[in-house]
Amino acid sequence: xxxxxxxxxxxxxxxxxxxxxxxxxxxxxxxxxxxxERTVPLAGLVAAFIFAVQMVNFPILPGVSGHxxxxxxxxxLVGPYTGALxxxxxxxxxxxxxxxxxxxxxxxNVVNMAIIxxxxxxxxxxxxxxxxxxxxxxxxxxxxxxxxxxxxxFLAGLIGTICAAMGFVLEYSxxxxxxxxxGTIAGYMFVTHVLxxxxxxxxxxxxxxxxxxxxxxxVYLLRxxxxxxxx
Amino acid sequence: MSGRRSxxxxxxxATLLIAGxxxxxxxxxxxxxxxxxxxxxEVVKTAAGEDLTGDCIAQEAGEHHLAHSPLAxxxxxGRDGTSGLAGVIGVLVTVVVAGxxxxxxxxxxxxxxxxxxxxxxxxS
Numbered sequence: 001x002x003x004x005x006x007x008x009x010x011x012x013x014x015x016x017x018x019x020x021x022x023x024x025x026x027x028x029x030x031x032x033x034x035x036x037e038r039t040v041p042l043a044g045l046v047a048a049f050i051f052a053v054q055m056v057n058f059p060i061l062p063g064v065s066g067h068x069x070x071x072x073x074x075x076x077l078v079g080p081y082t083g084a085l086x087x088x089x090x091x092x093x094x095x096x097x098x099x100x101x102x103x104x105x106x107x108x109n110v111v112n113m114a115i116i117x118x119x120x121x122x123x124x125x126x127x128x129x130x131x132x133x134x135x136x137x138x139x140x141x142x143x144x145x146x147x148x149x150x151x152x153x154f155l156a157g158l159i160g161t162i163c164a165a166m167g168f169v170l171e172y173s174x175x176x177x178x179x180x181x182x183g184t185i186a187g188y189m190f191v192t193h194v195l196x197x198x199x200x201x202x203x204x205x206x207x208x209x210x211x212x213x214x215x216x217x218x219v220y221l222l223r224x225x226x227x228x229x230x231x
Numbered sequence: 232m233s234g235r236r237s238x239x240x241x242x243x244x245a246t247l248l249i250a251g252x253x254x255x256x257x258x259x260x261x262x263x264x265x266x267x268x269x270x271x272x273e274v275v276k277t278a279a280g281e282d283l284t285g286d287c288i289a290q291e292a293g294e295h296h297l298a299h300s301p302l303a304x305x306x307x308x309g310r311d312g313t314s315g316l317a318g319v320i321g322v323l324v325t326v327v328v329a330g331x332x333x334x335x336x337x338x339x340x341x342x343x344x345x346x347x348x349x350x351x352x353x354x355s
Contacts, residue, residue, distance in 0.1 A: 001264045004292035028336055035337040044330025045242050051325040052250035055305065055318050057258040064266045065258035082333065089329045093321060099295040099303035168264055177291035185267060185288075192263030214238045 001069060001164065001193075002094065002101030002109055003171075010104065012175025017107030023115050024088055027081040034079035034220070042218055043078045047086040049207075050074060051093065058199050066196030069113045069164055072121025072156035073204045077211060079220040080122040087114035112167035121160025121204075125221055128152045146212050149222070150205040157204030158197035165193035250318030254305075265289070 005013075035043065050070035057065035070090070074083030088110050094100040101109050129152055132144040144152075169186045212219050261269055272287035283290055297303060302320065307313040 001262060003264065004268075004289070005295065006291045006293040007268055007288050031333070031336050032340040035333050035340060037337070040330065040333045040337050041239070043333045044326050045239070045246065047329035048322045048326040049242065049246045049249075052246045052254070052318060052322050055250060055254040055257060055314070055321075057260070057262060059258045059260060060263070063260050064263060065260040066263050067257075085332070085336075086329060089332065090325060093325050093328065096297065097300070097302050097324060098305050098317070098321060099297045099300055100305070102292075103296045165263065172288075176288070178288045180288055184270075188267045188270065189263065192266065196263050211238075211242075214241075215235070218238075 001067075001113060001168070001196075002091070003105040003112075003168065005102030005104045007177050008105065008108060008171050009175040009177055012171060013104045013107060015107075015174075016111050016171060017104070020088075020107040020110035020115065024085065024110065027084045027088075030081040031079070031085055034082045038218070039078060039082070039220075043082050043086060046074055046077050046083075047089050050086060051090045053203060054090065054094070060192065060195040060199065064192060066192065066199055068200055068203050069117045069161055070204075071113060071117025071119075071164065072125060072153065072160040072200070073207055075118045075122035076125050076153055076156065076204070076208050076221045077219060079224075080118055083122065084114045084118040087118060108168070108171050112164045112171075116167045117160045117164035120163035121156040124159050125152055125156040126224075128155065129221055143222075146209050149212055149219075150209040152221075153208040154201035154205040157201035158194075161197035161200045162190065162193050165189045165196075246322055247319060250322045251315040254314055254318045268292070 050068065050073065053068045054070065055067070057067045060066050069087070071083065071087055074086040077083070078086065091101060091106065091109050091113060095103055095106050095109070129144070129149070132148050132152065136142065136144050166186075166189070169182070169189055172180075172185060173182050208219065208221075212222065216222050260266070268288035269283075270287055272283045272285035272289060275282045275284055295303070301308055302317050303309070305314040305317045305321075307317050307320075
C-alpha cells in the first residue's frame with residue numbers, strides 16, 4: 001500500500017511529511033517506557049519480520065494483490081509507540097534502499113501504515129482484550145486463551161488495514177493530482193482492503209498466537225494487562 | 232534456557248526464510264492501492280519496461296527518485312531472480328537500523344520505570 005511520488009501534490013505531501021515527523025518524534029519519546037533490554041531485540045526482529053512478510057504479496061482478486069502492513073502485529077507484540085517506529089523504519093528502508101514507495105510520499109505512507117494502521121489496530125486489540133479479560137474474570141476463569149487472543153489479533157489486523165487505506169482516501173481528497181471521483185476511489189480502496197485485511201488478520205493472528213504460545217511474557221498486549229492485575 | 236533461545240532462532244530463521252525464499256512465490260499483480268490508481272489505464276509491456284496507456288491516477292506518478300539505485304525494485308543491480316538475496320539484505324539492514332535505534336531509545340529511558348508495561352500511561 002505504498003504511494004508513489006506525484007499522485008498527491010507537493011503541499012499535501014509536505015503537510016503529511018510534517019505530521020509524520022512530529023508523530024514519530026512523539027513515538028520515540030513514548031517508546032522509552034516500552035523498551036528495555038528484553039524488548040529491544042524483539043522490536044528489532046519484529047521490524048525485520050514485517051519487512052520480510054511485506055515482500056510476499058498474496059492474490060485477493062484476479063489481477064489484484066495485497067500484502068501485510070503489520071501495524072496491528074507490531075503494536076500487539078512490542079507496544080503501540082515502538083510498533084509505529086517499527087513500521088516507519090520498514091517504510092524508510094523500503095523507500096530509500098529498494099525504491100518501494102515514493103520519497104516525497106514517505107510522510108503519507110508513514111501516516112497511513114505506521115500511525116493510522118498501528119493506532120486503529122492497537123485500539124481494537126486493547127479494547128477487545130479488556131472486554132475478553134473482564135468477562136473471563138466475571139466467570140472466575142483464567143485470562144483469555146490463546147485462540148481468543150488470535151481472534152482479537154485477526155480483527156485488529158483487519159480493521160487496522162481498512163483504516164490505513166482510508167488514510168490514502170483522505171490524502172487524495174485533500175491533494176490528489178488528477179481529478180477523480182472520490183466516491184469511486186473510496187469504494188475501490190475499501191473493497192480491496194477488506195480483502196487484504198482478511199489476509200492481514202490471518203497473518204497477524206497466526207504470528208501473535210505463535211509468539212503467545214512460545215513466549216507469552218514477550219507479548220506486549222498480554223504483559224500490559226499482567227501489570228494491571230498486580231496494581 | 233534452550234527453549235528460550237530456540238524462540239529467537241525460530242523467529243530469525245522464519246524472517247530470513249520468508250525474505251529469501253517465500254518472497255519468490257509473491258503475486259506480481261498490483262496491490263489494492265496500485266490497482267486503484269491504475270483504474271482506467273492499461274499496462275503495456277515494452278522493451279524498456281512498462282508503459283501506461285489511458286487515463287488514470289497513476290499517470291501522475293513520477294519515476295522514483297532512487298529508481299536506479301543498486302537494490303531498486305528488490306533486485307540486485309536490476310538482475311532477475313535476485314529478489315531473495317535483496318530481501319535478505321533488506322532484513323539485515325532493517326534489523327540493524329531498528330535494533331540500533333531501539334537500543335539508543337532504551338538507553339534514555341527514565342529511571343525508576345523498571346517494568347515497561349506497568350509504565351504504560353493513560354490506564355491508571
